[in-house]
Amino acid sequence: MIRLDGKEVSLSVRTEIKREAEAFTQAHGYPPGLAVILVGDDPASSVYVRNKEKACVEMGFLSRKYELPADTKQADLLALIDTLNRDPRIHGILVQLPLPKTIDENAVILAIDPDKDVDAFHPANVGRIVEGNYSFVPCTPAGIMEILKYYRIPIAGKRCVIIGRSNIVGKPMALLLLEQDGTVTVCHSKTENLTEITRTADILVVAVGRAKFVNADMVKPGAVVIDVGINRTPDGKVVGDVDYESISLVASAATPVPGGVGPMTITMLMRNTLTAAKRTAERKNQG
């Protein structure tokens, strides 16, 4: 079985982003800029934000981090987003989710200028993905598409099955595979005869959030298996939604956890920020 190495793909994409970012900075006199807002002190979120900041520095981007206390008022967060929406040096705005329960996540997503919405969660960007006419795609499904492209895995005409229908992974994943002419089925917790369906998949994407949920019995011989899951075991280890060892006997290729889909997500955030910066510059040039 081929190990689909997300670190390798990520390195290749980052090299390209870095080169393009340098060219952008030379041409415009300022770098692409990303603002990341963290509300509260959730340890996992803090790690994600730190890694995003590190990636920005590595890419030569401007990185601004806003760490707000957990009791921040929604109005104050919206005011900060409004300021960043109007800041010409900031091309991407990311509010780290989840937010404290006192803040309406939807209101926050709606407040971000869709042209700076590098997470692609704003309904305007979701609609553009549905239409197939988009600039940003949520980072995790975008990263999965990069892995498939890098390893030249054919999608057109293939049976693609996704387990999970979240707005950040399952649904956009379905649209991207459909756009590439895959024949797509989306499964969820109410799906009947799940194994029967997953065993038809040439490409199986698993985004359930349950450790080792998928085993060899659920996989068609020769299938490509993409594991999105990040689950922590009681001893602190990170495991995926797929039992990698078990499926390695039947699948033709699969992403490991860690080292598969995970490394791609922040890389695609960098790509979206660069795209946002370029689009803003183009609009300015057009007057």
Ligand code: NDP
């Ligand atoms: P959600 O919890 O939002 O969605 C899980 C989905 O799995 C739901 O659609 C749910 O169905 C479905 N599901 C749950 N149980 C079953 C079951 N028994 N049979 C079939 N379907 C089931 O999760 P996310 O999409 O946000 O994340 C999924 C996983 O991916 C998590 O482990 C998360 O940590 C990880 N993740 C990793 C990222 C990365 O960068 N690598 C980024 C984002 C997420 P229903 O809709 O009916 O409830």
